Amino acid sequence: MSMVRDLSLADEGALKIEFAGRRMPVLQALTERFAETKPFVGHRIAGCLHVTTETANMCKALVAGGAEMALCASNPLSTKDDVAASIQRDIGAEVFAIYGCDRDTFYKQVQGTLAVKPTIVIDDGADLTSTIHNDYTELLGDIVGGTEVTSTGVLRIRNMSNAGVLRYPVFPTNDAATKHLFDNRYGTGQNTIDGILRATNMLLAGSTFVVVGYGWCGRGVAMRARGMGARVIVTEVDPVRALEAVLDGLQVMPIAEAAELGDFFVTVTGNRDAVTLEHMQRMKDGAVIANSGHFDVEIAVEALRGAAVGRRELRPNCVEYRLPNGRAVVLLAEGRLVGQSAAEAHPAEVMDMTFATQSMAVQYLVSNGKKMEPGVHPIPREIENEVATAKLDAYGVRIDELSEGQHQYLNDWRVGT
Amino acid sequence: MSFRVTRPPAELVELGRAALDVARDQMPVLAGIRSEVAGTRPLQAQRVAGCVHLTKETGVLVELLVAAGAEVAWTGGDEVSTQDEVAAALAAEGVEVFGRRGMTTAEVEQAVTETLGAFQDGPTLLVDNGTRLIEAALSAPGTVPRLVAATEKTTEGCRRVREWAEQGRLRFPVVNVNDLVTKWEVDNTYGTGQSTVDGIVRATGVLLAGKRFVVVGFGQVGRGVALRARGMGARVVVCCRSARTAVRARLAGFPVLPPHEALVGADIVCTATGYPDVLTGEHLDALPGGAVLCNTGHSVTEINLADLAERTRETKRIRPHVQRHILHDGRHVDLLSGGGLINLDAAEGNPSEVMDITFANQALAVLDLAAGADRLAPGVHEVPAERDEDVARRKLAAMAVRIDAPTPEQLEVLTSGGHPGSLGERSGP
Numbered sequence: 003m004s005m006v007r008d009l010s011l012a013d014e015g016a017l018k019i020e021f022a023g024r025r026m027p028v029l030q031a032l033t034e035r036f037a038e039t040k041p042f043v044g045h046r047i048a049g050c051l052h053v054t055t056e057t058a059n060m061c062k063a064l065v066a067g068g069a070e071m072a073l074c075a076s077n078p079l080s081t082k083d084d085v086a087a088s089i090q091r092d093i094g095a096e097v098f099a100i101y102g103c104d105r106d107t108f109y110k111q112v113q114g115t116l117a118v119k120p121t122i123v124i125d126d127g128a129d130l131t132s133t134i135h136n137d138y139t140e141l142l143g144d145i146v147g148g149t150e151v152t153s154t155g156v157l158r159i160r161n162m163s164n165a166g167v168l169r170y171p172v173f174p175t176n177d178a179a180t181k182h183l184f185d186n187r188y189g190t191g192q193n194t195i196d197g198i199l200r201a202t203n204m205l206l207a208g209s210t211f212v213v214v215g216y217g218w219c220g221r222g223v224a225m226r227a228r229g230m231g232a233r234v235i236v237t238e239v240d241p242v243r244a245l246e247a248v249l250d251g252l253q254v255m256p257i258a259e260a261a262e263l264g265d266f267f268v269t270v271t272g273n274r275d276a277v278t279l280e281h282m283q284r285m286k287d288g289a290v291i292a293n294s295g296h297f298d299v300e301i302a303v304e305a306l307r308g309a310a311v312g313r314r315e316l317r318p319n320c321v322e323y324r325l326p327n328g329r330a331v332v333l334l335a336e337g338r339l340v341g342q343s344a345a346e347a348h349p350a351e352v353m354d355m356t357f358a359t360q361s362m363a364v365q366y367l368v369s370n371g372k373k374m375e376p377g378v379h380p381i382p383r384e385i386e387n388e389v390a391t392a393k394l395d396a397y398g399v400r401i402d403e404l405s406e407g408q409h410q411y412l413n414d415w416r417v418g419t
Numbered sequence: 420m421s422f423r424v425t426r427p428p429a430e431l432v433e434l435g436r437a438a439l440d441v442a443r444d445q446m447p448v449l450a451g452i453r454s455e456v457a458g459t460r461p462l463q464a465q466r467v468a469g470c471v472h473l474t475k476e477t478g479v480l481v482e483l484l485v486a487a488g489a490e491v492a493w494t495g496g497d498e499v500s501t502q503d504e505v506a507a508a509l510a511a512e513g514v515e516v517f518g519r520r521g522m523t524t525a526e527v528e529q530a531v532t533e534t535l536g537a538f539q540d541g542p543t544l545l546v547d548n549g550t551r552l553i554e555a556a557l558s559a560p561g562t563v564p565r566l567v568a569a570t571e572k573t574t575e576g577c578r579r580v581r582e583w584a585e586q587g588r589l590r591f592p593v594v595n596v597n598d599l600v601t602k603w604e605v606d607n608t609y610g611t612g613q614s615t616v617d618g619i620v621r622a623t624g625v626l627l628a629g630k631r632f633v634v635v636g637f638g639q640v641g642r643g644v645a646l647r648a649r650g651m652g653a654r655v656v657v658c659c660r661s662a663r664t665a666v667r668a669r670l671a672g673f674p675v676l677p678p679h680e681a682l683v684g685a686d687i688v689c690t691a692t693g694y695p696d697v698l699t700g701e702h703l704d705a706l707p708g709g710a711v712l713c714n715t716g717h718s719v720t721e722i723n724l725a726d727l728a729e730r731t732r733e734t735k736r737i738r739p740h741v742q743r744h745i746l747h748d749g750r751h752v753d754l755l756s757g758g759g760l761i762n763l764d765a766a767e768g769n770p771s772e773v774m775d776i777t778f779a780n781q782a783l784a785v786l787d788l789a790a791g792a793d794r795l796a797p798g799v800h801e802v803p804a805e806r807d808e809d810v811a812r813r814k815l816a817a818m819a820v821r822i823d824a825p826t827p828e829q830l831e832v833l834t835s836g837g838h839p840g841s842l843g844e845r846s847g848p
Contacts, residue, residue, distance in 0.1 A: 021737050024709070025625065188628040192620070192651060199617045204445065205770040207609040208818060229650020230616075231609060288444055316441050349626035397629065398684065 004090050005098045005111055007083035015058075015088030022055035026354035027396040028389055029059055032361055036067030041365050043068035046144075048120035050112065050130040051151070052080040052342060053099040056353035058088065061095045063361050072118035074111040075099035076126040079335070080342040116141060122364055122371075123148035123170075127296055128155035128162075135167055146371030147171045149363050151356065153186070153217070154272045154296035156378070163377050171374035173363040175356065178381040180389040182218045185356045189348035191222025193341030194268055194294045195230060201319040201334045201344040202290060204266075207231030212264035214257060215271035216243040219294055223268050224252060235260045257281055267291045268340075269300035279305035287329040288322075292340040303337040319344040358389045422494075422530040424516040427507030435475075435508025439482065442475040445771035447817035448779040448810065453483045456786065460488030465789050466565075468534050468542035470496040470552045471572065473518065476774035478505040481514055483782055489544075492537035494518045494530045496551045531555055535562055544788055545569035546781060550576040557588055568592045568788045568795060570781055574693075577799060584798045592795035594784045599802055601776050601810045603639045610773035612643020614762035615689065615715040616651060622740035622755045622765040623711060625687070628652030633685045635659075635678065636692030637668040640715060644691055645673055656681045660692075679705050689761070690714045690721040700726035708750035713761040722758040740765040775817075779810050 023030060036042070047069045051057045057073070065071055073095050075081045081101040090097040096118065098111035112133055121144050125131050128150055134141055147170050150156050156174040163172075175181050195206070211232035213224045220236065224247070228234045237257040238244035247254050257277070261267075261284040269276040272295050279302050282291070293300045307313075312324030319335045335343035348356075362385045367374075394401065404412070443450060456462070467484050471477050473495035484491050492515035495501040501520045510516045515537040518530035531551045535542065541563040545552045550571060556563045571577050571593050583589045596602070620627065632653035634645045641657070645668070649655045657668040658678045665675050678698075682688065682705040690697045693716050703726060706712075714721045731744040737753065740761075745751045756764035769777075783806055788795075815822065825833060 017737065021741075022624075188626060188652060192626060192628065195651075196617075196620050199613070199766075200621065203767045203770050205609065205613060205772040207613060226651060229652070230613060230647060231650070314437070345620075346624045349624055351626035351629070 003114065003117070004096045005100060005107075005114060006086045006090050007100050009087050009091055011084035012087035012091040015055075015082070015084035015086070016092055018082070018085060019055045019058040019062075019088055019092075022350040022353075023059045023062075025350035026056065026059050026357070028354050028358040028392040029063055029361065031392060032358055033059075033063040033066050036063055036361075036365075040068040041368055045069050045121045045368055046118045047071045047122045047124060047364070048115050048118050048130060049073045049095075049124040050076045050115065051124065051126045052076055052347055053086050053089070053097070054080065054082055054347050054353075055085050056348065056350050056357060058085055058093060059350075059353075060357035060361060061089055062093050063357075064364065065094055067365075069122075070118065071095035072115040072120075073097050073099065074115040074130075075108070076129060077339065077342060078103045078108050079338055080347060119144060121146050122367060124151075124360065124364065125149065125155055125159075126151045128158035131155075131159055131168075131172070132162070135162065135169065142169045145170045147173070147367035147374065149173045149175050149360050149367070151175045151181070151360060152296050153182070157272065160378055168378075169376050171367070171371055171376055172378050173360075173367065173381050174378055175360045175363060175381065178359045178363075178386050180355045180359045180386045180393075185348060185352045186218035187222035187225075189222070189352035189356075190219040190270070190294055190341060191226040193345050193348055194219075194223045194270075194292070195226045196346070197294075197319075197340035197342075197344035198266065198268075198290070198292055198334065201292075201317065201340065202332070203317075204290065206266075209233070209265040210235060210263050211266045212237065212257075212260045212268070214267060214269045214276045214300075215273075215295070216240075216247045217270065217272065219270040221250075223270055223294060224250075227266075227268075228252075232266070235263060258284065261285050264289055269293045270295050271300055272296065274299040275302055276300040278302045279309055282306060282331050283309075283325060283327060285329065285331055288332060290332045290334065291337075292334040293337050294340055296339070298336065298338045301333070301337040303333065306331070306333065355389055355393055358392070359385060362389065422517045422519065422522070422526065422533055424506050424510040424519070427510050431504050431507040432511045435478070435502070435504035435506070435511075438475040438502065438505055439478050439508055442479050442771050443482075446476065446479050446775035446778070448775045448813045449479055449483055449782065451813055451817070452779060452782050452786075453486050456483070456487040460486075461786055462487040462489035462789050465489045465544055466538045466540070466542045467491050467544045467546060467785065468537065468552055469493045469546035470531055470534060471546060471548040472497050472500040473506055473516070474500065474502055474774075475505050476771050476778065478502075478509055480778040480782060481509055482512070484546075484785065485512065485514060487786070490538065491515070492517070492534045492542070494527075494534040496527060496531060496548060498522050498524060498527055527551075535559075540565050543567050544785060546785060547576065548572045550579050553580060553593065557583065557590070560590065566591055568594065570594045570596050570784045570788070572596050572777070572781060574598075581799050589797045591797055592788075592800055593798070594788060594795075594800050594802060596780050596784050596802060599780050599807045599810070601807050601814065602780050605776040605814075606769060606773050607639035608643035608646075610643075610769040611640045611715060611762055612647040613770070614766045614768055615640075615644045615691075615713075616647040618715075618740075618761040618764065618766035619687065619689070619711070619713060619755065622713075622738065622761065623753070624738075625711070627687075630654065630686040631656065631684050633658065633678075633681045633688045634673075635688065635690045635697050635721075636694075636716065637664040637673075638691065638693065641691035642667070642671070644689055644715060645671070648687075648689075649673075653687070656685075678702055682706050682710075685710050687711045688713070691716050692721060695720035696723050697721045699723045700730065703727060703730055703746075703752070706750070706752055709752070711753045711755060712758070713755035714758050715761050719757070719759045722754070724758050727752075727754065727758075776810060776814060779813065780806070783810065 081099040098114040162168040211227040236247040261281040310323035494517040657673040
């Protein structure tokens with residue numbers, strides 16, 4: 003039933019999954035706990051995620067807890083075929099993911115995954131959730147709840163909830179502090195730089211690096227670009243975030259002006275048309291454009307292809323488009339997530355926290371989902387604290403505790419100046 | 420059998436031309452020099468023999484020498500680094516190219532000999548990288564009857580040339596194009612700093628943020644690695660032997676610790692000293708299990724591999740550049756790139772923009788030599804500081820950065836050298 007490139011790649015995949023697993027101590031501990039307590043027995047989980055070594059380790063935890071699981075890719079370019087093979091063969095989840103497959107196959111994979119008749123939905127980009135609500139409403143009766151890992155997907159599901167169509171409770175994993183503070187900022191921050199270097203091998207020191215959007219991802223990308231010696235410019239539409247960028251010591255200006263100055267452009271807005279053809283026409287010859295937002299809509303790729311008078315593939319994931327004005331822009335990874343396509347997505351250390359948070363949220367849904375209203379619910383604070391405490395332990399870092407007096411002070415409204 | 424590249428296939432030439440186009444776009448300083456010399460052709464009467472890794476960036480330098488009027492013969496001087504498509508494209512332009520990717524060491528030497536013998540009356544100038552050509556010229560003076568001078572690009576090469584000069588063996592002037600502020604800063608510090616961090620991430624995929632990252636050595640390379648690792652969020656600790664560099668590291672905000680203390684709790688250790696045996700058995704014994712070891716210094720000797728092998732029970736390959744050593748006491752450490760240069764092995768070495776500066780220094784040295792080498796005595800010569808300023812100014816122009824000019828009074832202070840720490844004082848290696 004499954005769809006993977008080649009099961010004989012599984013040995014290679016297994017080694018990589020083990021290597022990543024060693025750097026996911028919080029999830030490892032959860033896996034051991036789930037294996038003992040078997041909280042997911044009788045549950046069927048459908049997942050739509052980037053098929054990477056870290057996702058494999060989360061599948062391992064859920065399957066260890068007794069779940070029956072099916073998994074498809076949330077992005078055809080991020081699938082690691084060897085990892086997919088090992089999840090299928092060694093971990094025992096049904097996998098529907100092949101690197102670089104076309105759109106039709108992609109939707110067949112979503113269908114294949116939903117054939118498991120899920121009780122729990124784990125989503126990344128809300129493709130499963132929206133497909134179920136549009137085309138597979140007969141599945142809704144069995145579903146106790148879902149999780150959504152990325153900010154773009156959370157936005158889609160909130161829109162569904164506001165429109166009154168969402169039929170089960172969803173935990174927005176992205177909104178957990180143990181997710182977005184680390185995954186979005188440090189994970190995307192590093193893998194965006196990593197993807198740009200692997201795709202171009204250009205020197206960042208001394209370059210002008212434009213970060214379009216200053217959310218958690220944008221903050222991380224800006225911090226790391228500056229750390230590599232670039233001069234960073236931020237563009238924003240939100241005045242509070244723009245102000246934060248200014249006081250973080252960064253230059254802020256409209257994208258139309260920044261377009262003329264940048265050597266590198268990274269879009270991290272979660273919105274469409276962050277960099278338009280008009281912006282590209284103002285850019286310097288050889289400017290590099292990449293996207294680190296979830297969907298490939300942030301850069302006007304189609305308009306660029308339409309307007310271009312020449313195209314050269316300079317390196318893998320690195321295509322130069324010559325514009326009618328004589329200048330060229332260089333588009334990385336076809337405008338898809340550069341850190342996923344040109345590098346290796348998030349390092350295991352951050353996915354440890356994201357997937358530990360998510361696995362605990364799934365456990366919570368299994369126990370409490372039936373009692374919860376349809377809608378988007380915040381992840382319980384105890385889950386965040388438990389994940390952070392376990393991670394600090396793994397780093398060997400100890401922290402202080404409030405004294406009795408401090409505790410009283412914080413809880414007593416009568417104490418003042 | 421000759422290693423001369425003759426009648427290369429058209430597809431290979433096309434590939435090489437495309438690669439050169441890409442490199443040229445990222446080498447604006449060389450482009451500027453090229454446009455200045457293309458009209459005047461100051462190398463018209465020169466025959467230049469070169470021995471520098473035959474990459475697309477080197478190809479751009481060779482094109483410049485040809486545009487300046489020189490006849491050029493070239494070889495890569497390395498077993499594996501020659502890019503055949505670049506060699507093909509240059510050969511198609513009339514350059515005498517010798518060698519290919521995948522030669523034995525003996526074949527590399529034969530290609531060097533052939534390069535030196537490519538011209539009927541021998542070369543007038545040598546462009547060297549590791550003294551292969553210079554050494555060949557010294558041992559067979561009959562092959563180079565018209566040789567006037569050479570340039571040398573490596574620290575180690577310059578040291579050897581100085582030795583030959585002291586022994587009275589050196590019969591021509593050699594310009595040291597290594598010890599320039601622009602070269603050191605851009606190439607050793609920022610080029611290697613970036614490619615080292617890049618190599619570690621490509622090899623391991625680890626998150627650097629929060630990692631305890633020990634940099635051993637805080638010379639030009641160590642400083643670049645420390646800055647970039649900190650920039651990626653690592654908790655960086657520095658170890659060094661020189662008091663001067665230790666002060667420099669501390670004032671740059673890095674904790675400085677002796678190795679046996681720094682290594683306790685280390686997640687990643689990177690050697691960048693240029694000395695052998697920087698990490699020996701006693702250091703390996705102090706490491707926590709799971710530590711990552713790598714080297715970006717001069718050669719493969721900085722981590723004592725014999726000491727590591729002695730402590731190793733078994734090894735397994737975890738990822739393409741990661742060898743896991745499981746030690747007798749049960750700990751494991753991950754050695755990257757076999758202790759060789761992580762930035763060249765797991766990443767791609769220096770970006771084109773970096774080689775732009777390095778080769779601009781080299782091109783200007785060749786032009787200066789063509790204009791007045793007869794005034795130089797045999798021996799090692801430094802590039803004058805003004806040339807360094809000149810290259811820096813060209814780089815600023817390429818980045819569209821404008822600066823102030825000193826007033827005549829300020830200029831007098833600068834040139835009289837009256838103030839310590841003025842622009843006239845160069846901070847060398």
